[in-house]
Amino acid sequence: MNPLKIVGVALITSLASTAAMADLVFPSLSYRTGAYGANGIPFADGYADYFTLVNERDGGIGGIPAKVIECETGYNTQKGVECYESTKGENPLVYQPLSTGITYQLIPKVTADGIPMHTMGYGRTSAKNGTVFSNVFNYPANYWDGASHAINHILSENGGDIKGKNVALVYHNSAYGKEPIRTLNELSAKHGFKLAEVPVDHPGQEQKSQWLQIRRTRPDYVLMWGWGVMNQVAIQEAVNIGYPMENFIGIWWSGSENDVIPAGAKANGYKALTFHAVGSDFPVFDDIQKHVVDAGKAAGAGDQVGTVLYNRGMYAAMLAVEAAKTAQGIHGTADINAAQMRDGMEALVMDAAKMESLGMAGFGPEFTVDCKNHGGPGLGAMQQWDAGAGEWKLISDFEPSDMEIIQPLIDEDSNAFAEESKIELQECA
Amino acid sequence: MFYRQAGDFKTTYRDDIQTFPLKQDRWGYYIVLAIAFLVVPFFINDYWTSAVMLPFLIYAIASLGLNILTGYCGQVSLGTGGFLAVGAYACYKIMTAFPDLNIFIVVLLSGVITAAVGMLFGIPSLRIKGFYLAVATLAAQFFLVWLFNKVPWFYNNSASGQISAPERSMFGFAVTGPNADAPVRYLFCLTFLVLLAWVARNLTRGRLGRSWMAIRDMDIAAEIIGVNPLKSKLSAFAVSSFFIGVAGALFFSVYLGAVEVGEAFGITQSFLVLFMIIIGGLGSIFGSFAGAAFLVLVPVLLKNIMVNWLGWPTDIAVHIEFMVVGGLIVLFLIAEPHGLAQLWRLAKDKFLLWPFPH
Numbered sequence: 052m053n054p055l056k057i058v059g060v061a062l063i064t065s066l067a068s069t070a071a072m073a074d075l076v077f078p079s080l081s082y083r084t085g086a087y088g089a090n091g092i093p094f095a096d097g098y099a100d101y102f103t104l105v106n107e108r109d110g111g112i113g114g115i116p117a118k119v120i121e122c123e124t125g126y127n128t129q130k131g132v133e134c135y136e137s138t139k140g141e142n143p144l145v146y147q148p149l150s151t152g153i154t155y156q157l158i159p160k161v162t163a164d165g166i167p168m169h170t171m172g173y174g175r176t177s178a179k180n181g182t183v184f185s186n187v188f189n190y191p192a193n194y195w196d197g198a199s200h201a202i203n204h205i206l207s208e209n210g211g212d213i214k215g216k217n218v219a220l221v222y223h224n225s226a227y228g229k230e231p232i233r234t235l236n237e238l239s240a241k242h243g244f245k246l247a248e249v250p251v252d253h254p255g256q257e258q259k260s261q262w263l264q265i266r267r268t269r270p271d272y273v274l275m276w277g278w279g280v281m282n283q284v285a286i287q288e289a290v291n292i293g294y295p296m297e298n299f300i301g302i303w304w305s306g307s308e309n310d311v312i313p314a315g316a317k318a319n320g321y322k323a324l325t326f327h328a329v330g331s332d333f334p335v336f337d338d339i340q341k342h343v344v345d346a347g348k349a350a351g352a353g354d355q356v357g358t359v360l361y362n363r364g365m366y367a368a369m370l371a372v373e374a375a376k377t378a379q380g381i382h383g384t385a386d387i388n389a390a391q392m393r394d395g396m397e398a399l400v401m402d403a404a405k406m407e408s409l410g411m412a413g414f415g416p417e418f419t420v421d422c423k424n425h426g427g428p429g430l431g432a433m434q435q436w437d438a439g440a441g442e443w444k445l446i447s448d449f450e451p452s453d454m455e456i457i458q459p460l461i462d463e464d465s466n467a468f469a470e471e472s473k474i475e476l477q478e479c480a
Numbered sequence: 481m482f483y484r485q486a487g488d489f490k491t492t493y494r495d496d497i498q499t500f501p502l503k504q505d506r507w508g509y510y511i512v513l514a515i516a517f518l519v520v521p522f523f524i525n526d527y528w529t530s531a532v533m534l535p536f537l538i539y540a541i542a543s544l545g546l547n548i549l550t551g552y553c554g555q556v557s558l559g560t561g562g563f564l565a566v567g568a569y570a571c572y573k574i575m576t577a578f579p580d581l582n583i584f585i586v587v588l589l590s591g592v593i594t595a596a597v598g599m600l601f602g603i604p605s606l607r608i609k610g611f612y613l614a615v616a617t618l619a620a621q622f623f624l625v626w627l628f629n630k631v632p633w634f635y636n637n638s639a640s641g642q643i644s645a646p647e648r649s650m651f652g653f654a655v656t657g658p659n660a661d662a663p664v665r666y667l668f669c670l671t672f673l674v675l676l677a678w679v680a681r682n683l684t685r686g687r688l689g690r691s692w693m694a695i696r697d698m699d700i701a702a703e704i705i706g707v708n709p710l711k712s713k714l715s716a717f718a719v720s721s722f723f724i725g726v727a728g729a730l731f732f733s734v735y736l737g738a739v740e741v742g743e744a745f746g747i748t749q750s751f752l753v754l755f756m757i758i759i760g761g762l763g764s765i766f767g768s769f770a771g772a773a774f775l776v777l778v779p780v781l782l783k784n785i786m787v788n789w790l791g792w793p794t795d796i797a798v799h800i801e802f803m804v805v806g807g808l809i810v811l812f813l814i815a816e817p818h819g820l821a822q823l824w825r826l827a828k829d830k831f832l833l834w835p836f837p838h
């Protein structure tokens with residue numbers, strides 16, 4: 052046999068063997084480089100580690116090992132598309148792009164290809180309407196919920212009356228940052244506060260003029276929709292102008308350790324929203340320590356366990372695993388495909404007993420997903436940074452948002468999309 | 481020995497001035513065209529289309545456009561990203577305002593609108609030159625991106641400021657939107673590239689192209705011999721922007737499907753296209769193709785080798801990719817400052833003489 056033939060045979064057998072292996076594939080469109088890498092790394096680590104844990108501790112999902120294919124997007128839409136196309140052929144079960152820009156790009160594509168996408172706390176808010184967005188899920192909370200939570204918090208601090216108050220929104224000048232504006236406008240009409248929009252261009256390293264404006268106008272509250280290096284710079288600038296930190300509220304993407312630590316002790320009191328618990332005081336972290344970190348199988352440097360974004364990545368992976376288990380139950384087969392996974396996500400029930408059994412009692416809100424509502428109940432809580440202890444603390448329960456304002460906006464936006472793209476509405480029982 | 485001029489007799493003036501005077505070159509060109517149109521569409525899949533072929537074809541159109549302005553007419557421009565954005569937003573506005581208009585015509589109209597915008601920003605080139613002009617076009621870049629972010633009319637008041645391409649088809653095949661098949665999208669962009677490359681080649685060796693080159697080589701001398709600088713410079717801006725506008729329209733509608741101006745058409749795009757023509761070769765049609773191919777294909781190739789083949793962590797692969805691509809650019813520019821096109825020209829000269837070097 053000549054060498055060329057040997058190589059050929061080896062190639063064919065290796066191809067055949069990959070085809071025969073029926074892992075459950077979960078692509079991770081991560082970013083560990085660039086201006087958003089500091090926030091992308093912990094999320095990607097948490098996402099990968101939970102699947103490693105499930106494989107090591109439980110022997111996979113329903114007996115079938117999970118496989119995470121990581122692809123670096125750099126938070127860039129062009130690379131995001133390349134990653135989607137390069138992983139699409141491996142029978143992926145669910146995509147989680149962790150970028151609102153990439154989400155907008157993938158919504159039509161995943162729908163045409165029949166693959167579900169989960170945009171947990173980001174992406175297109177009106178995807179909550181499951182009749183229009185059959186393959187897109189954004190449970191347990193979305194940006195419009197977040198905007199409402201922040202305003203509710205301000206309301207509760209002021210005894211329910213914020214007429215005439217000034218609220219500034221510092222936002223990443225992109226699809227992501229612009230998402231809450233529509234809801235905040237409606238809320239400002241309802242509650243009578245004034246909203247000032249302060250855009251920050253990508254990547255957000257330079258914010259002197261924005262914070263000069265805030266210093267001049269002295270708004271009563273500042274909300275922030277930031278990501279990546281923009282968060283650190285904004286918090287530092289707020290410290291520099293002496294803005295009272297307890298009146299500075301970030302969305303859940305602007306509230307991780309990476310964002311506040313560079314500003315030092317003066318960042319104390321900065322608030323951010325969240326839709327899951329903080330810290331590593333849950334039994335599941337003991338399992339991660341034992342089966343993943345101590346076994347030397349942790350993703351990345353393995354130093355992120357228990358940070359806010361690590362927890363969020365792990366939470367996203369846990370929801371994906373539970374949806375896969377639900378799908379296996381519905382279809383009576385362990386070897387599910389993307390369409391079956393979609394059914395599982397649509398029938399997902401996260402109750403207290405289930406969270407307890409996973410060692411994550413109270414880690415996130417209880418919720419159910421159904422065919423009409425792909426966004427869950429939209430519960431959120433407020434966390435506050437304690438610079439002395441160097442940790443985030445939850446300062447409220449998981450509370451509902453103002454659906455009276457949000458639901459009409461969701462219906463309007465999703466129906467406009469359905470009309471523009473000529474989508475047939477999904478029938479719901 | 482096989483690649484030679486001897487025996488290839490030209491009997492008419494027409495033969496003498498054709499684009500590919502060598503028989504082998506001509507045949508090579510026909511074969512490449514035939515493969516691109518008749519063979520590739522049957523083998524291409526979604527990955528090859530979206531990750532490799534579409535970016536290559538579209539960046540090649542943009543490089544051709546910038547090469548006309550910078551390489552042939554000598555006007556440095558850093559506004560490419562902004563002009564790509566004009567093409568994309570023009571395409572979006574026309575697509576949504578006239579849903580029944582054929583997508584081919586929409587893309588051409590986007591080019592025409594970009595040409596008008598380009599001429600407007602080209603007016604300062606009559607008074608300022610060189611680096612100062614580069615700064616003026618840089619202003620165009622920032623102004624246009626700011627404009628498309630600021631004015632909601634351009635994105636039809638959508639909540640997120642994103643524009644998404646609705647489905648449009650030609651001859652019953654979807655070209656844009658999620659249901660478009662890989663071969664259709666590929667052929668659509670390829671047709672534009674071949675048409676525009678043919679136009680560019682023939683413009684640059686005609687009267688207009690000669691006036692551009694005269695301005696590039698020495699504008700005062702050109703003016704003295706009767707070349708009108710106003711007409712030459714503005715026509716270079718118009719033609720260049722038309723090409724870039726078509727590229728922007730295809731970039732948005734066929735390639736990405738949804739874009740956000742700040743991210744997709746930022747200053748990095750301007751630099752990327754400028755690097756393409758510098759590495760490929762200023763003032764060369766082939767150089768535009770070579771530069772686009774180099775900067776599109778090498779990163780994808782390196783990524784596939786390092787991540788899929790060697791199984792390295794994705795972040796290390798990206799960092800190494802930056803270093804390797806940067807290193808290769810420096811290496812090429814040291815070895816051949818006139819770009820890949822000049823390397824190709826030298827190689828051809830060597831082959832013509834081979835195996836008798838004297």
